[in-house]
Amino acid sequence: xxxxxxxxxxxxxxxxxxxxxxxxxxxxxxxxxxxxxxxxxxxxxxxxxxxxxxxxxxxxxxxxxxxxxxxxxxxxxxxxxxxxxxxxxxxxxxxxxxxxxxxxxxxxxxxxxxxxxxxxxxxxxxxxxxxxxxxxxxxxxxxxxxxxxxxxxxxxxxxxxxxxxxxxxxxxxxxxxxxxxxxxxxxxxxxxxxxxxxxxxxxxxxxxxxxxxxxxxxxxxxxxxxxxxxxxxxxxxxxxxxxxxxxxxxxxxxxxxxxxxxxxxxxxxxxxxxxxxxxxxxxxxxxxxxxxxxxxxxxxxxxxxxxxxxxxxxxxxxxxxxxxxxxxxxxxxxxxxxxxxxxxxxxxxxxxxxxxxxxxxxxxxxxxxxxxxxxxxxxxxxxxx
Ligand SMILES: NC(=O)c1ccc[n+]([C@@H]2O[C@H](COP(=O)([O-])OP(=O)(O)OC[C@H]3O[C@@H](n4cnc5c(N)ncnc54)[C@H](O)[C@@H]3O)[C@@H](O)[C@H]2O)c1
Ligand SMILES: [Zn+2]
Numbered sequence: 001x002x003x004x005x006x007x008x009x010x011x012x013x014x015x016x017x018x019x020x021x022x023x024x025x026x027x028x029x030x031x032x033x034x035x036x037x038x039x040x041x042x043x044x045x046x047x048x049x050x051x052x053x054x055x056x057x058x059x060x061x062x063x064x065x066x067x068x069x070x071x072x073x074x075x076x077x078x079x080x081x082x083x084x085x086x087x088x089x090x091x092x093x094x095x096x097x098x099x100x101x102x103x104x105x106x107x108x109x110x111x112x113x114x115x116x117x118x119x120x121x122x123x124x125x126x127x128x129x130x131x132x133x134x135x136x137x138x139x140x141x142x143x144x145x146x147x148x149x150x151x152x153x154x155x156x157x158x159x160x161x162x163x164x165x166x167x168x169x170x171x172x173x174x175x176x177x178x179x180x181x182x183x184x185x186x187x188x189x190x191x192x193x194x195x196x197x198x199x200x201x202x203x204x205x206x207x208x209x210x211x212x213x214x215x216x217x218x219x220x221x222x223x224x225x226x227x228x229x230x231x232x233x234x235x236x237x238x239x240x241x242x243x244x245x246x247x248x249x250x251x252x253x254x255x256x257x258x259x260x261x262x263x264x265x266x267x268x269x270x271x272x273x274x275x276x277x278x279x280x281x282x283x284x285x286x287x288x289x290x291x292x293x294x295x296x297x298x299x300x301x302x303x304x305x306x307x308x309x310x311x312x313x314x315x316x317x318x319x320x321x322x323x324x325x326x327x328x329x330x331x332x333x334x335x336x337x338x339x340x341x342x343x344x345x346x347x348x349x350x351x352x353x354x355x356x357x358x359x360x361x362x363x364x365x366x367x368x369x370x371x372x373x374x375x376x377x378x379x380x381x382x383x384x385x
Contacts, residue, residue, distance in 0.1 A: 004209060004211070005256075006209075006211040006212070006256050007148065007166055007169050007255070007256065008146060008169065008252050008255070008256075009135075009145070009146060009169055009170045009171060009172060009173045010171055010172065011171070011172045011173070012146075012172075012173045012175065012248060013172065013173070013174050013175065014174075014175035014176075014241075014244070014245055014248070015175070015176075015177070015241065016176065016177055016178060016237065016241065017176065017178075018174050018175055018176040019044075019047060019048065019051060019136065019174060019176045019178070020051060021172070021174055022048055022051035022052055022055070022090070022134070022174070023051040023052070023054040023055040024055055025052070025055055025057065025088050025134065025172075026055070027057055027086075027087040027088040027132075028056070028057060028058065028087055029057060029058050029059070029084060029085065029086040029087055029088070030052050030057050030058070030059040030060075030086050030087075030088040030089070030090050031059070031060055031062055031077075031080065031081050031084055031086040031088075031089050031090070031131075032045065032048055032049070032059055032060065032061045032062065032090045032091075032092060033062045033063075033065065033077060033089065033090070033091045033092070033093075033097055033098075033100060033101035033104060034061065034062070034063050034065065034091075034092045034093045034097050035063070035064075035065045035066070035067075035093040035094060035096055035097040036063075036064070036065075036066070038093075038138065038182065039092050039093055039097075039138060039179075040063070042179075042182050044092060044138070044178075044179060045061060045063075045092065048090060048092060048136070049061075052090070057088070059086075059090070060080065060084050060086075062076075062077045062080050062081070062101075062104070065077075065093065065096055065097045065100040065101075066096065067094075067096050068096065068151075068153045068160065069096050069097075069099055069100035069152055069153065070152070070153050070154075070155045071115045071152060071153070071154055071155070072155070073100055074100055074103045074104050074107065074115075074152060075107065075115075077100060077101070077104035078103075078104045078105075078106075078107030078108045078111070081104060081105075081108035081131075082108055082111060085130070086130075086131050087130070087131050087132070088131055088132055088133070088134060089101055089104070089105050089108075089131050089132070089133045089134070090134050090136065091133070091134070091135045091136065091144075091145075091170075092136045092138065092179075093136075093137075093138050094137070094138055094139040094141070094142065094191075095137075095139065095141060095142030095144045095151070097138075098135045098137065098142070098144035098145060098150075099142075099144050099149075099150040099151050099152065100150075100152070101133070101135075102133070102144070102150040102163075102168045102170075103118070103150050103152055103163060103168075105127060105131060105133055105168075106118060106124055106127060106165070106168070108130060108131065109125075109127050109128075109129055109130050109131070110125055113125075115152070115154070118163055118165070119161055119163065121164040121165075121356075122164070122165070123165075124163070124165035124167060124168070126167055127165075127167040127168070128167070128171075132171040132172075133168075133170045133171050133172075134170060134171065134172040134173075134174060135170040135172075135173050135174070136173075136174045136176065136179065137173075137175065137179070137180070137244070137247070137248075138179040138180060138182070138183075139180055139183060139187065139191040139247075140180045140183075140188075140191055140192060140195060140230075140240075140243040140244045140246065140247040141190075141191025141192065141194040141195055141247055141278060142191070142194065142247075142251075142277075143195075143198060143247050143248055143250055143251025143252075143254070143255070144251075145170055145173035145174075145175070145248060145251070146169070146170070146173055146248050146251030146252055146255055147168075147169065147251050147254070147255035148164055148165055148166050148167075148168050148169050148255050149162055149163065149164055149168070149255065150162075150163045150168060151163070158271070160267065160270075160271060162356065169255070173248060175244050175245060175248055176244075177237060177240040177241040177243075177244045180240055180243070180244050181234060181235065181237060181240045182234075183234070184234075185231055185234065186323070188227075188230050188231050188234065188243075189227070189231050189278075189282075189322040189323060189324060190276050190277075190278030190279045190282065190324075191247075191278050192223060192227040192230065192231070192243055192278070192322075193227070193278050193279070193281060193282035193285070193318075193319070193322070193324065194277060194278035194281055194282075195219060195223050195227075195243070195246050195247045195250050196219075196220065196223045196227070196250075196282075196285065196315065196318075197259075197262050197263065197266075197278075197281040197282070197285050198219070198247075198250035198251065198253070198254045198259065199215075199216045199217075199219035199220045199223065199246075199249075199250040199253060199254075200216070200220060200262075200285060200289065200311070200315075201254065201258075201259040201260040201262055201263060201357075201361075202215075202216040202250065202253035202254040202256075202257040202258070202259065203216040203217065203220070203253070203298050203299070203302050204260060204289075204292055204296050204298045204299060204361075204362055205254075205257040205258050205259065205260055205360040205361075205362075206359075206360045206361070206362055207256075207257045207258050207360045208253075208257045208298065209256070209257065211256065212252070212253040212254075212256050212257035213253070213257075213298075215249045215250065215252045215253040216249075216250065216253035216254075216257070216302075217302055217305060217306065218246075218249050219246045219247075219249040219250035219253065220302065220306060220311075221306050222242045222243065222245065222246035222249070223243070223246050224306070224308070224314065224318070225242070226238075226239040226242040226243050226246070227239075227243060227318065227322070228318065228321050228322070230243050231321075231322050257360070258356075258357065258359070258360040259357040259360065260288070260292070260357055260358070260360055260361035260362070261284075261288050261291075261292070261352075261357070261358060261361045261365060261370070261373065262281050262284045262285050262288050262357075263281065263355070263357040264352045264353070264355035264357040264358045264361070264370070265280075265284050265288070265352045265370065265373060265374060265377075266280035266281045266284055267352070267355055267357070268348045268351045268352040268355065269328070269348060269352075269374070271351075272340075272344050272348055273334050273335075273336060273340075274334050275328075275331065275333055275334050275336075276333060279324065279331070279333055282315075282319050282322075282324045283319070283324065283325065283326070283327065283328060283331065283377055284373070284377050285312075285315050286312040286313075286315045286316045286319070287312075287373055287376045287377045287383045288373060288383070289311055289312040289315070290312050290382065290383040290384045290385075291365075291369070291373055291383040291385075292361065292362050292363065293312075293384075293385070294363075294385050295362035295363030296362035296363075298362075299311055326380055327377060327378060327379065327380040328341070328377055328378045329378050329379060329380070330380075336378070338378075341378055345371060345374060345375070346371070348374065349367050349368075349370040349371040349374060350367050350370075352370050352374075353365070353366070353367045353370045358370075
């Protein structure tokens with residue numbers, strides 16, 4: 001076997017009250033990066049500033065990170081960091097806030113760089129010459145608190161760039177379930193199914209190893225048992241805690257094993273129609289498990305260990321219990337008009353085939369396969385062979 005590596009944050013602090021860890025960071029100045037208004041509204045920003053102050057740290061807040069954060073937002077935040085000179089960056093929010101904070105951190109440390117110069121995977125120079133990074137997720141979904149990834153949008157050219165750099169793996173992840181407990185039910189469902197997709201895709205990835213598969217399996221088991229409970233009763237703190245942990249466990253698997261066709265197809269249909277990441281993933285997942293099954297033993301092995309008869313069927317049933325439609329045609333989050341679907345289908349299929357996540361999908365799917373999966377997931381056709 002060739003030499004492999006497995007990278008995760010140095011410290012992961014988890015459980016109710018984990019936010020307290022902010023009072024012992026051991027620095028002097030912190031820049032808190034956050035999204036719209038939810039973290040402020042629920043008092044988490046004030047709590048974070050109080051905890052940092054308790055530890056003798058001054059802090060500023062860089063807020064207003066939008067969903068699908070832009071290059072402009074990242075540049076603005078980096079400038080605020082350069083003015084304040086923090087030795088810790090504290091990202092509090094969903095994937096959008098954490099992703100933006102990671103790239104602000106890069107431009108804070110390397111003001112000479114342009115966005116174009118960090119797009120190529122592995123091109124980002126080393127970080128941690130000025131600051132270290134703590135991530136406090138408020139959704140149980142993207143696992144940006146664990147991963148080497150950040151997704152930033154070039155709003156001028158309407159392109160979403162996945163930025164990949166091992167140094168962007170945070171130093172510390174704080175998993176406090178009090179934050180995601182405030183998510184409304186539909187956000188719980190969509191981000192929770194994103195966790196399921198991360199875990200199932202990491203399990204079936206051609207880059208899966210004995211270091212990644214245990215985390216993927218544990219995450220699938222936790223989502224199957226807890227997502228319906230967290231969706232039905234947002235105050236179920238036991239279920240919220242398990243879902244929050246599941247998100248990071250899935251992150252530990254997929255940041256090291258990568259993903260597959262579900263994410264390739266979700267990225268591009270998201271780009272064309274604006275459908276939420278987790279919702280697109282959830283609709284696609286059962287079709288792609290059925291398509292992939294003949295190319296991999298990993299589902300059968302996972303099913304045997306987890307005591308699940310048919311993973312695709314279990315996910316269809318879970319989607320239905322979470323109010324997630326079985327097809328894009330039935331999805332009313334955005335307008336999935338058939339005319340537009342047919343118009344963009346070839347381009348979208350070719351772009352999804354070229355997505356980096358396709359590289360680690362089992363088998364060697366063709367553009368025609370990708371198109372057939374899009375059609376199946378739009379019209380509700382079976383992909384079982
Ligand atoms: N870095 C990675 O590895 C990775 C992986 C997958 C996706 N992404 C990216 O992450 C982003 C999506 O992140 P997300 O799914 O976490 O959503 P998000 O951060 O965009 O947040 C979604 C919405 O929920 C709100 N919200 C967040 N937490 C809340 C809470 N606790 N209570 C109430 N409202 C809350 C936000 O304000 C926002 O309006 C996308 O840009 C996607 O491309 C990154
Ligand atoms: Zn995802």
